[in-house]
Amino acid sequence: MKLNLLAWRNLWRHKRRTLITASSIAFGVLLSVTFTGAGDYFYTRMIDAGAKMGMGHITVAARDYNRAPSSQKRLQSANQHQATLRELPEVSSVIARIQGQAMFASARKSIGGTFIAIDPAQETASNNLFIQSLVEGKMLETVSDKGIVMGVDLARKLQLSLGKKVVYTTTDVNGDIVSAIARVSGLFRTGVSEVDGGLALLPLQSVQTVLGYESDEVSFIAVNLHDQRASHVLRDSLQQQAAFQDMEVLNWQQTQPDLAGMIAVDKSANKISQLLIALLISAGIINTMLMSVLERIREFGVMMALGMSPRHLFGLVMLESFWLAVTGLIIGIIITIPWYLYMFETGLDLTSAYGDDFSFGGVLLDTVFKIRLFKESVVGILIGLFSLALIAGAYPAWRASRIPPVEGLKAL
């Protein structure tokens, strides 16, 4: 007697019960996909946004720069390293920058802030959040002009508008105080008040001159990847290479620990929630299977009296769990696909709830709630639920195998 067929038929003798239990598994698929997918989408966006805010997914910097940045700590042979990094397949863009603290002064006021010196040719809206957030004027023209692009609030406090000059004072490579002049070419608004009120972009070469850097020296190189998940492995392999021995290669978790922390906590909360739901579903499965076993004591008793071994009985119930799980998964996949496609393409626009200047862990957020799953996650979910169903079926199956035939017949 083919156990498989028997198991399948057994299941469908109780259509309603099987369907309801299968639905709960299917629902579990939906939930799991939604939660995990929301997480995957959300975290990836945040990590990418964080990377675009300056340090990239991977950062190559002078030793100790990350812990205590200063203009004295510089990265040499920047061009050479940039070329090396660009060769790598995982890399989407490589950007060299100088970053530092400065006082920005107009005739009216002076305010302390941060400057990021960039090469306008290398940076575009796709890898630089500030360019993306330009609201007035335009980006810097060349790498060596006298322009400056600053946050709207900084300009407002200094009482500056487009075309006006600002003097920035900072410390150069020797520790001396230096000043230089720049004219406002553009203004950006990111929505994060600390950024809009305290950050400015300057041309890389102009800053190199002011700080007394060589033309090949920068503060750090930001490396952006096509897929942020490659950052860990890549960072490790780069740090090992001889060329990067006397530098620090850091990934985004090290350069943005706040963001990393938030994501870690959110992920755990997510996992805990999913665990709870998984437990619920398994409770339902155990309930169903156990009931179905208990009510078939007589049937099993007869089968064992006719010569079926306890082992086979165990196998039978396990197979029933198996097919139940399969059915549940298939239904689950069927109902989840349209939902997933909708959420992937369109998503839920939560802007009304969140407003449009929502920042999380220091990174500005997009308020459209979408989901997106990585292949690994999909596989993970399916395997997880499947195993769950099987494990849940184990106890009932065991119970079934322990029924003494006599007891079974007694129930007659």
Next chain:
Amino acid sequence: MNLFTLASRNVYRHRHRSIVTTLAMAFACTMMIVFAALMDGFRIGSERNVVSMNTGDIQIHQPDYRDDPDIYSLIEQAGAIVEQHQQLGFYATVRLFAYGLMASDETSSGVQLRGIELETEPTVTDIDQHVMTGQWLSGDDPHGVVIGKKLSKLLDVGLGDELIFVGQTADGYMANDRFEIRGILKSVSAAIDNGGVFMSNTMLRELITLPKGAHEIVLMRHDRTTDLAAVTAQVKSRVGEQLEVMNWQQLMPIINRFIETAHLQTLIMMIFTYIAVGSVVLNAMLMSVFERIHEFGIMKAIGVKPQQLIVLIYIEMFIQTFLAVLLALGAGSVLSWYIQENGLDMSSLADGISFAGLAFDPVWYAALTSNALMMPSVFLFIIAAIAVIYPAIKVAVIQPVEAIHHQ
């Protein structure tokens, strides 16, 4: 025929099935209670984080102070306002602020000096408990200061190290003095972490020659369940038009929105969870009725009325659900209480979590609120009741002969 007695006997007779069903429901309900407690704990903890760490319920300033922190922008009658509100059911304290340069052996950095009333501040906020290494301020040690976490790294200093402050007094002279690091704080907010230096108000007043007045008054309600907006309005009318009165929701709109949306998020989660629970209960209830259709058929055949059968089924459901809820309340309370006292320690995941410029405590405490206990229990009853409708009606309607032959 006493239906109740019959119901309880039925439940007892089909022990195994009843136990399994009851346990499944109890389990589901327990999960919901723990989950609700965690969510409530998160919401309460977040608010506490914001409010009790540093912000307080309500703050009072001169109208232009927050935009342009000028040391001359003082609330002159600060002392009187504090006393008045202490009589009216608030904890109250004042703060003074000054900006200047702190120099260590290695380097120097711009800082914000935060003058604290040693006696009243701990009644309003918990910042004194937030010291990572070292100790909080003490009246015996006026030159002892407590500094922010990142500031200690920027200045490359640790406990016991000396700092020199350079700034300007209110009467135009140079403010200059030595201080010693008494404590370093855990993460509080971006501003405090990067440049906050806490000292006693007595010391600060002397340092910058500001004997009277204060820059900020902080109030905390004794009873925090009152309507914050209403209380804020009352304070405003009491204090007068010249001063700015704002509550924490207005001062930190982003955090406020976060907490609200976290609330929204947890609500969505709860709904999903309830749906999952619902399917379990539905399943259990359906099975427990349908598998006895034969039995019901016989009862009908001997004359039991359909309404009576429905009532019977409902009582059986009620008994099982009631037991399930009792179990769940018990187990759920114990678990939630445990997490409430000890919390889930997330700090292995994150060294310091910050959100919109504010630091969050990485330990997640549950809150065993009546809400967390009641909602899941009530819901369980409702779901079970709904789940039984279909089978109950079917039983009521079916022909006895059909029922007896039903498979």
Next chain:
Amino acid sequence: MFKPLFFCFSLFSLLVFPSVQAVELEVDRVKTLLNAVDDLWRGESSYAVTTMYVKTANYARTMKMEGWSKGKEKTLFRVVKPLREKGTSTLKSDNHVYTYLPKTDRTIKLTSGMMMGSWMGSHLTNDDLVKEARLEEDYTAEISFEGERDGQRIIEFTLVPKLDAAVVWGKLELTILADGHIPVVESYYDEDMVLARTIRFTDIQQLGGRLRPAVLRVVPADKPDEYTEFVYEKLSLNVKLKDGLFSLSSLKKR
């Protein structure tokens, strides 16, 4: 001791022919004169005793100090009165500025963050102190008016910052008396040509062997009731000063 003073005295010593007409010639002359005389004014060295009065909306204070300079890059100030600040000194040596604070016996190096802070509570900033010797590097000067104004014969110079000069001002205007070339007023305008601050020179006396204003008053345009006033009580040029005076160790001497 601050740039306006140096600048005025440079012109004072040199503009012997007030009515030169040829503009180009004059521009050249002004330029070379600015350079040469800035050197001349500073001479080898200088020593001065000044009293500073500061009046703001919130306080009024008085401070007496001594100052030495050698060449363009070395300057030392030391506070003599009031007692609570006695011994506080500021040393500018090349591009570094240090302040010694006697109360805590510490020397602090000026950082970029402190540049815009007011110097000793006055209306001048630390930045003014650092930038004072670089006037001729940063500006292009020309005579914008010559003739009579308010019953006095004056010459007015307009200084416009050079394109790359790291100064916040839009232009400076200096008015001097045609006779004796004593400075009357110096005006600072922001980029929109709105007046930001004014320095007036009064109380002409014999100081250091020449006729010059003994009082300078700095008035911010947005708060005309406030001012910072420097009164020169003593001034000597080309005194013998050792290089060692302009060192960190001498900062600490009271």
